[in-house]
Amino acid sequence: MRTSIATVSLSGSLTEKLTAASLAGFDGVEIFENDLLASPLTPEEIRARCADLGLTIDLYQPLRDIEALPEDEFARALRRARHKFELMRRLGADTVLVCSSVSPYAVDDDALAAEQLSRLAGLAEEHGVRVAYEALAWGRHVSTYDHAWRVVEAAGHPALGACLDSFHILSRGSDPKGIEDIPGEKIFFLQLADAPLLAMDVLQWSRHYRCFPGQGGFDVAGLLRHVLRAGYRGPLSLEVFNDVFRQSEAGPTAVDARRSLLTLQETVGLATPPASAPPTGIAFAELVTPDAAPVAAVLGALGFARTARHRGKPVDLWQRGEARVLVNTGPAERRDGTRLAAVGLESPDPAGAARRAEALLAPVLPRRRARGDAPLEAVAAPDGTELFFCAPQGPEHPEGPEGSELPGSPDRQADWRADFEDTGTDAVDAVDGAAAWRVDHLSLAQPWHQFDEATLFHRGVLGLRPQESVDVADPYGLLRSRAVTTDDGAVRIVLTVGAAPTDDTAHAQHIALATDDVVGAARRFRAAGGALLPIPANYYDDLAARFEFADGELETYRELGILYDRDAHGTFRHCYTHTVGRVFFELVQRDGGYRGYGAANAPVRLAAQHAVRGFTGG
Numbered sequence: 001m002r003t004s005i006a007t008v009s010l011s012g013s014l015t016e017k018l019t020a021a022s023l024a025g026f027d028g029v030e031i032f033e034n035d036l037l038a039s040p041l042t043p044e045e046i047r048a049r050c051a052d053l054g055l056t057i058d059l060y061q062p063l064r065d066i067e068a069l070p071e072d073e074f075a076r077a078l079r080r081a082r083h084k085f086e087l088m089r090r091l092g093a094d095t096v097l098v099c100s101s102v103s104p105y106a107v108d109d110d111a112l113a114a115e116q117l118s119r120l121a122g123l124a125e126e127h128g129v130r131v132a133y134e135a136l137a138w139g140r141h142v143s144t145y146d147h148a149w150r151v152v153e154a155a156g157h158p159a160l161g162a163c164l165d166s167f168h169i170l171s172r173g174s175d176p177k178g179i180e181d182i183p184g185e186k187i188f189f190l191q192l193a194d195a196p197l198l199a200m201d202v203l204q205w206s207r208h209y210r211c212f213p214g215q216g217g218f219d220v221a222g223l224l225r226h227v228l229r230a231g232y233r234g235p236l237s238l239e240v241f242n243d244v245f246r247q248s249e250a251g252p253t254a255v256d257a258r259r260s261l262l263t264l265q266e267t268v269g270l271a272t273p274p275a276s277a278p279p280t281g282i283a284f285a286e287l288v289t290p291d292a293a294p295v296a297a298v299l300g301a302l303g304f305a306r307t308a309r310h311r312g313k314p315v316d317l318w319q320r321g322e323a324r325v326l327v328n329t330g331p332a333e334r335r336d337g338t339r340l341a342a343v344g345l346e347s348p349d350p351a352g353a354a355r356r357a358e359a360l361l362a363p364v365l366p367r368r369r370a371r372g373d374a375p376l377e378a379v380a381a382p383d384g385t386e387l388f389f390c391a392p393q394g395p396e397h398p399e400g401p402e403g404s405e406l407p408g409s410p411d412r413q414a415d416w417r418a419d420f421e422d423t424g425t426d427a428v429d430a431v432d433g434a435a436a437w438r439v440d441h442l443s444l445a446q447p448w449h450q451f452d453e454a455t456l457f458h459r460g461v462l463g464l465r466p467q468e469s470v471d472v473a474d475p476y477g478l479l480r481s482r483a484v485t486t487d488d489g490a491v492r493i494v495l496t497v498g499a500a501p502t503d504d505t506a507h508a509q510h511i512a513l514a515t516d517d518v519v520g521a522a523r524r525f526r527a528a529g530g531a532l533l534p535i536p537a538n539y540y541d542d543l544a545a546r547f548e549f550a551d552g553e554l555e556t557y558r559e560l561g562i563l564y565d566r567d568a569h570g571t572f573r574h575c576y577t578h579t580v581g582r583v584f585f586e587l588v589q590r591d592g593g594y595r596g597y598g599a600a601n602a603p604v605r606l607a608a609q610h611a612v613r614g615f616t617g618g
């Protein structure tokens, strides 16, 4: 089916919006009247621009306050409409949206509304235009889709049909099943939008908080299924009023929008991007840094060993158990401070995962391998983090996947470890018997305007499942955080965002390392010269009030700065290193199937990081 986007969903001038929509691969646009009024282009020029960009103008919108009016008011409305129909002829647009009246003059009289809409449709027909009537959720007398349809049906005019908008339908709690009672050819247009589930005035909710399907809490796919069953075959069009998107660059927003629509189309069986199983583990986290020494010092104190070096590039592999950190001092990266730049995701099908990502509009990255090396598939996440799809490593695949010794074998493709040469230093797991180390989770700070986009990306492209979004108080702001995970917890990525573009805390990233002995690990880290984030005594007084501990347990936590949490499944103990550049490490111990990330402790941790020099990122 054709895809379309309302210009109101994108920022910028009309031409910027059209260009962004075209580049993202949309087939058409809804032109929002204000965008046209503010454009220096004539309607003919807009029409030509759209044609050049391969876009049809699927809808002109909106006409307002037309129906159920006293006759003199209606005559004025018709006069306005005639102007707009002439404009639409110049634009080459054949469908106009009329939203249900909010006029104080409108009367509660469906027969009058039907009669006037029928007259409007007659005038439209003379201009080759069709009228799509939409119930605004806050319409004065018509506020539900089924009511709007009754009026359209009563009018009985061939140039009058219904426009369905998922926001208005789902925000009112209407049952979308009734859509199937509308003949498909009388559904003239379909607008799709999602929204977070908020208890607020529906007009404010609609005008400020809509988001792309899959980013909010509505069952947009369920609604779409009803619309398809009704026989609708027109465009799938996104109409999203959103304060954040208004301030973001149109290009990336349009890509986010198309990805949303592709994912939605896949859900309802209208599109079949290449399928791929979710990742099965974290192969590595890669830090880029201008100076390896401070990173090496922390990793060394954490008990990591530098086990291998890249054959062609200044990249070291540090390893402890199943936790692998690459430290890259490549010249291209020298300008930035230390940051978490790439993640290796173990995938049962690396090439398939990359093809799916590409089909869902993730930028494919230039291959970074030296000549002669097998290619490694990589794409960029919305925040620029490079995601590598890697064949599983580990005890059961010591040399990479089967067949990896055959040169040029496709199975060798994603064997990233083959590019590394052993240093002769073994990982130190055996030394203290703590081989259970692995990456528990990665925390990736998102640009403040890309939070919903990032969630959708990780869900749609990688097949990770978004968990509840949590708000965390920071002394100088508010962080929002949302984990995206595999069901078994083998991959956990925590997406965080600050409240504002200037929020410093939003820039910190961290690698959380799971161990089965956090107390021992913390002690050894400290003995090796590492500094652990000190936590205020008040925190431990509160812990004592909330939980019962064995003798001396709390004192140990207090001494080491270990934080504690408990959920219905188990317990969580965690502590933090100082920060290098933008990156710090967390040591965590999950027991009994604890599912969270210690969110209850995050405000204390953030305040402590602010309070102690050297613990905040720079």
Ligand SMILES: O=C(O)c1ccc(O)c(O)c1
Binding pocket: 061, 062, 097, 099, 134, 136, 165, 191, 206, 207, 239
């Ligand atoms: O908020 C509005 O006014 C408005 C206008 C046109 C629409 O299609 C809509 O859903 C809302």
Ligand SMILES: [Mg+2]
Binding pocket: 134, 165, 191, 239
């Ligand atoms: Mg609408």
